[in-house]
Amino acid sequence: xxxxxxxxxxxxxxxxxxxxxxxxxxxxxxxxxxxxxxxxxxxxxxxxxxxxxxxxxxxxxxxxxxxxxxxxxxxxxxxxxxxxxxxxxxxxxxxxxxxxxxxxxxxxxxxxxxxxxxxxxxxxxxxxxxxxxxxxxxxxxxxxxxxxxxxxxxxxxxxxxxxxxxxxxxxxxxxxxxxxxxxxxxxxxxxxxxxxxxxxxxxxxxxxxxxxxxxxxxxxxxxxxxxxx
Amino acid sequence: xxxxxxxxxxxxxxxxxxxxxxxxxxxxxxxxxxxxxxxxxxxxxxxxxxxxxxxxxxxxxxxxxxxxxxxxxxxxxxxxxxxxxxxxxxxxxxxxxxxxxxxxxxxxxxxxxxxxxxxxxxxxxxxxxxxxxxxxxxxxxxxxxxxxxxxxxxxxxxxxxxxxxxxxxxxxxxxxxxxxxxxxxxxxxxxxxxxxxxxxxxxxxxxxxxxxxxxxxxxxxxxxxxxxxxxxxxxxxxxxxxxxxxxxxxxxxxxxxxxxxxxxxxxxxxxxxxxxxxxxxxxxxxxxxxxxxxxxxxxxxxxxxxxxxxxxxxxxxxxxxxxxxxxxxxxxxxxxxxxxxxxxxxxxxxxxxxxxxxxxxxxxxxxxxxxxxxxxxxxxxxxxxxxxxxxxxxxxxxxxxxxx
Numbered sequence: 342x343x344x345x346x347x348x349x350x351x352x353x354x355x356x357x358x359x360x361x362x363x364x365x366x367x368x369x370x371x372x373x374x375x376x377x378x379x380x381x382x383x384x385x386x387x388x389x390x391x392x393x394x395x396x397x398x399x400x401x402x403x404x405x406x407x408x409x410x411x412x413x414x415x416x417x418x419x420x421x422x423x424x425x426x427x428x429x430x431x432x433x434x435x436x437x438x439x440x441x442x443x444x445x446x447x448x449x450x451x452x453x454x455x456x457x458x459x460x461x462x463x464x465x466x467x468x469x470x471x472x473x474x475x476x477x478x479x480x481x482x483x484x485x486x487x488x489x490x491x492x493x494x495x496x497x498x499x500x501x502x503x504x505x506x507x508x509x510x511x512x513x514x515x516x517x518x519x520x521x522x523x524x525x526x527x528x529x530x531x532x533x534x535x536x537x538x539x540x541x542x543x544x545x546x547x548x549x550x551x552x553x554x555x556x557x558x559x560x561x562x563x564x565x566x567x568x569x570x
Numbered sequence: 571x572x573x574x575x576x577x578x579x580x581x582x583x584x585x586x587x588x589x590x591x592x593x594x595x596x597x598x599x600x601x602x603x604x605x606x607x608x609x610x611x612x613x614x615x616x617x618x619x620x621x622x623x624x625x626x627x628x629x630x631x632x633x634x635x636x637x638x639x640x641x642x643x644x645x646x647x648x649x650x651x652x653x654x655x656x657x658x659x660x661x662x663x664x665x666x667x668x669x670x671x672x673x674x675x676x677x678x679x680x681x682x683x684x685x686x687x688x689x690x691x692x693x694x695x696x697x698x699x700x701x702x703x704x705x706x707x708x709x710x711x712x713x714x715x716x717x718x719x720x721x722x723x724x725x726x727x728x729x730x731x732x733x734x735x736x737x738x739x740x741x742x743x744x745x746x747x748x749x750x751x752x753x754x755x756x757x758x759x760x761x762x763x764x765x766x767x768x769x770x771x772x773x774x775x776x777x778x779x780x781x782x783x784x785x786x787x788x789x790x791x792x793x794x795x796x797x798x799x800x801x802x803x804x805x806x807x808x809x810x811x812x813x814x815x816x817x818x819x820x821x822x823x824x825x826x827x828x829x830x831x832x833x834x835x836x837x838x839x840x841x842x843x844x845x846x847x848x849x850x851x852x853x854x855x856x857x858x859x860x861x862x863x864x865x866x867x868x869x870x871x872x873x874x875x876x877x878x879x880x881x882x883x884x885x886x887x888x889x890x891x892x893x894x895x896x897x898x899x900x901x902x903x904x905x906x907x908x909x910x911x912x913x914x915x916x917x918x919x920x921x922x923x924x925x926x927x928x929x930x931x932x933x934x935x936x937x938x939x940x941x942x943x944x945x946x947x948x949x950x951x952x953x954x955x956x957x958x959x960x961x962x963x964x965x966x967x968x969x970x971x972x973x974x
């Protein structure tokens with residue numbers, strides 16, 4: 342299936358932006374000298390892992406393609422037998438939108454070596470902000486979804502939706518078809534593809550009865566209502 | 571490193587010498603740590619909780635923010651007043667929040683799929699969130715509130731009485747319209763009470779919803795009923811040693827025409843899934859095989875279920891409340907497990923696959939459910955509805971450690 346819309350947004354620039362929003366901004370206050378044991382990765386350790394993910398060390402790099410997105414960099418929880426050795430490694434999760442494969446690479450942040458790399462099946466990690474934004478763009482770009490939103494907004498508020506930017510709030514969350522056996526139609530690919538479901542409220546906290554599902558892998562709205570009940 | 575070296579736990583006691591009483595080959599050693607020793611935390615000071623309670627008891631642990639679980643606790647250690655430190659839990663965390671709606675509108679796996687600890691979802695708490703407490707920060711982000719608060723009687727016996735306190739640690743994660751208050755209460759008598767409070771706003775209250783699936787709210791809307799099923803992953807490492815914990819089921823079985831109760835104990839030797847049984851007062855305890863209290867009784871912590879609501883859905887992980895599994899690092903979530911190890915199962919029933927747990931590092935999973943039938947008072951905004959359970963010391967000390 343052609344994935345013509347993806348390359349526009351899954352470039353290296355967005356990969357870097359994705360990392361910046363992964364929690365690095367609230368982690369790593371300490372210097373690496375103080376990092377130990379069960380501490381989360383420091384900013385320096387995360388930067389090292391990111392550098393490897395981006396291929397700055399060609400000899401050891403994971404190697405990211407243009408359609409790859411780093412979803413998560415987090416301290417690798419070691420088996421207890423080796424946890425006392427002071428090993429500090431990072432789990433680097435990379436999603437390839439080229440073939441819808443999630444890969445985990447375990448990186449030794451001290452040596453800069455990628456110790457292991459393996460495909461992680463049947464797993465959908467939480468959306469990162471760039472994916473959330475992309476899902477909203479795709480929904481906004483779909484005329485039928487816009488019409489459905491206008492109808493649902495009027496139903497919830499009795500008013501016309503005139504300025505979505507100020508009148509609604511959207512929370513995208515990852516969607517897996519196998520989370521609900523009632524899922525049907527094009528949305529059944531979600532899980533094998535990476536999908537987002539949008540939860541919409543008015544800015545004065547009324548729920549809007551519309552939860553569209555977006556297939557980020559194909560760039561299409563696969564369910565305008567998101568309801569299968 | 572050798573396998574033997576793996577027996578020494580990371581949160582060690584240094585300083586005073588251990589008091590070891592060898593009473594013969596068949597008799598285990600007594601508590602092996604001393605009261606005035608300093609703990610060697612396996613984390614830097616920023617990630618330590620080192621709290622002395624009003625009665626002199628101590629709770630010490632490390633914490634870590636992780637994307638899915640939110641706050642994970644490591645090396646949770648209790649010291650009774652004037653007593654010896656004992657590690658209780660090597661790792662403790664919420665391991666799933668499952669929210670299926672009565673009309674099957676959605677079946678959310680909030681923890682694994684949305685992440686309690688991501689910057690999108692974990693709240694940056696304010697002083698107003700933490701009255702009379704201290705904000706716990708990671709960099710400049712206030713991830714937790716830590717408070718010691720009165721907890722009523724410690725005991726009351728005619729004119730004798732004592733007042734208890736509890737150390738409360740909580741974080742808040744907003745998932746959709748809900749805000750989850752993920753709390754750990756550490757009482758000054760050694761009791762641990764994990765809880766989650768669900769507050770915020772209703773997620774599903776549409777005028778188009780089936781009225782038989784919920785409760786009428788204002789404006790002709792239907793607040794659709796739903797479950798909040800919470801699962802915790804508890805890696806007990808009693809007394810800091812991980813291969814000598816044994817899980818037992820305690821029960822009081824009716825006998826003699828239901829006029830008497832036979833109190834039974836059943837030790838599990840292989841991985842197991844068990845249901846709550848309030849009619850026979852079923853509970854479970856994790857006991858150390860080697861460590862005894864001064865009465866010569868094995869030290870243990872008992873899991874007391876909360877069984878107000880029981881949920882059995884089509885999902886296999888909802889078929890039981892308690893699971894005991896051999897420890898595997900990559901078995902992290904009760905459902906939608908991140909399958910980061912080759913062949914790791916998708917949910918906790920798959921973790922129970924016949925492995926022996928005698929002399930193995932074991933993990934206990936406990937789940938509890940709450941059916942939320944909305945009411946008008948849920949708007950606006952919703953009171954927290956709390957779900958949780960208790961982990962109480964059983965024979966950790968020979969007498970009540972909080973009484974003089």
